Amino acid sequence: MDKKKVLITIAIAVIFALFIGYGIEVFHDSPNVDDFCNPNLYDIKNQSSCEQNNGTWQKYQQLEPKIEGQEGFCQTPEKCYRDYDLIQSGHDKIVFIACIIIGLIAIVAGILLRKEIIGTGFLSGGILVILYGTLRYWRYADEVLKFVLLGIVLAVLIWIGYKKIK
Structure with a gap:
């Protein structure tokens, strides 16, 4: 060929x-x-808003770099x-x-x-x-x-x- x-x-x-x-x-x-998991959870900056949106608030560990003025991050529920x-x-x-x-x-x-x-x-x-x-x-x-x-x-x-x- x-x-x-x-x-x-x-x-x-x-x-x-x-x-x-x-x-x-x-x-x-x-x-x-995005139909199953709220894509906006990662933008949430405090625990109460996170929990109101069915997220789980995760506190930053000592070794991880912290974002100025933020104590943790909002984790999407595993179920989604x-x-x-x-x-x-x-x-x-x-x-x-x-x-x-x-x-x-x-x-x-x-x-x-x-x-x-x-x-x-x-x-x-x-x-x-x-x-x-x-x-x-x-x-x-x-x-x-x-x-x-x-x-x-x-x-x-x-x-x-x-x-x-x-």
């Missing part, structure tokens, strides 16, 4: 992966942490981060499932397409989409699921090697 074909193939792969990633976000928005993380994990699971399905379709289409640069671009883009979805959900997946996912990816890559590369 000459340089132009290689560049077009890479461009198709990357733009396809970005298109799918942004497309999923258009139709299924990521949760916003747990709630946000729970919703975020559900969103990332949907992204993961959508990416697996779309990525596999792109890989199969890439193998079936006759035009080499387009087929290889779709195949590579499908792999990138699967990688994107897997990375989004990786921290929430348990160890067995991670092992199975890596095994499936390895099997698909070996299969692609036999089918596509001669």
Whole structure:
């Protein structure tokens, strides 16, 4: 393959992966942490205002540099981060499932397409989409699921090697 074909193939792969990633976000928005945790708590400068806004007042430790005229800072409640993380994990699971399905379709289409640069671009883009979805959900997946996912990816890559590369 000459340089132009290689560049077009890479461009198709990357733009396809970005298109799918942004497309999923258009139709299924990521949760916003500000919907769960008050972003203004860090601007609060006294304990009573902090507690009125459901924050936890933290006094500065002796070793930390103090801000002039301020005894501590307002900490966001841990519950808001747990709630946000729970919703975020559900969103990332949907992204993961959508990416697996779309990525596999792109890989199969890439193998079936006759035009080499387009087929290889779709195949590579499908792999990138699967990688994107897997990375989004990786921290929430348990160890067995991670092992199975890596095994499936390895099997698909070996299969692609036999089918596509001669």
